[in-house]
Amino acid sequence: MRRIGFVLKVKRDKIAEYKQHHQKVWPEMLAALRRCGWHNYSLFMRPDGTLFGYFETPMSLQQAVADMAKEEINAQWQKFMTPYFEALEASQPDEGMQELEEVFHLD
Amino acid sequence: MRRIGFVLKVKRDKIAEYKQHHQKVWPEMLAALRRCGWHNYSLFMRPDGTLFGYFETPMSLQQAVADMAKEEINAQWQKFMTPYFEALEASQPDEGMQELEEVFHLD
Numbered sequence: 001m002r003r004i005g006f007v008l009k010v011k012r013d014k015i016a017e018y019k020q021h022h023q024k025v026w027p028e029m030l031a032a033l034r035r036c037g038w039h040n041y042s043l044f045m046r047p048d049g050t051l052f053g054y055f056e057t058p059m060s061l062q063q064a065v066a067d068m069a070k071e072e073i074n075a076q077w078q079k080f081m082t083p084y085f086e087a088l089e090a091s092q093p094d095e096g097m098q099e100l101e102e103v104f105h106l107d
Numbered sequence: 108m109r110r111i112g113f114v115l116k117v118k119r120d121k122i123a124e125y126k127q128h129h130q131k132v133w134p135e136m137l138a139a140l141r142r143c144g145w146h147n148y149s150l151f152m153r154p155d156g157t158l159f160g161y162f163e164t165p166m167s168l169q170q171a172v173a174d175m176a177k178e179e180i181n182a183q184w185q186k187f188m189t190p191y192f193e194a195l196e197a198s199q200p201d202e203g204m205q206e207l208e209e210v211f212h213l214d
Contacts, residue, residue: 005151005159022211033213040214042161044112044207052112052159052207054149100151100159104129106140107147 001039001056004064005100008093009086010049018084019045028073036067049086053097061099068094108146108163111171112207115200116193117156125191126152135180143174156193160204168206175201 010018022043033041041055057064068074078092088096117125129150140148148162164171175181185199195203 003149005149005161007153019210025211030213038213041212042110042112042209043211045210046114046207054112054161098153100153102149103126103152104132104150105148106137106145
């Protein structure tokens, strides 16, 4: 398993709504994530909207995102989530995840 | 196990050195972390020096930090690391970790 860390930025005035939606992520979306190898996946929020993601996968972030891109439900979720994020360098959030460098690990 | 996310900020001109030191963290420090319940502990770095920490513990961040504070080696490590961090609201990095809110989890 590889450990992946990434960052995204939620708009300040959308934080509360973003959090609500993430308490009830569509079951079909959760099933797709599982199927595509997103394990032990957590999202952490800083009060300014900075969102840190952590998950474990047998592949890379790129491959895990690419596999999700083949899932119909993902296109709908990404479209739903796009307005919640600050200016992305990509057209939807999953393509704009900034991967972080792992600089330390202790099992 | 609880999942903990936290953030700290490394000075830009100290990033390379910080990373080097974290490739060879003192074995006594690693042993103390294990003893104090810091499991599956990773540190991820954004290019601007933002440091995202993730670990799993049976307790809270406060308790995990408090237990480490009783370890002699931790005082030495924190003193060693203090100059690498941007202005902390505390006197040493372990006391200045900003805990993040977990807003989503998938096992």
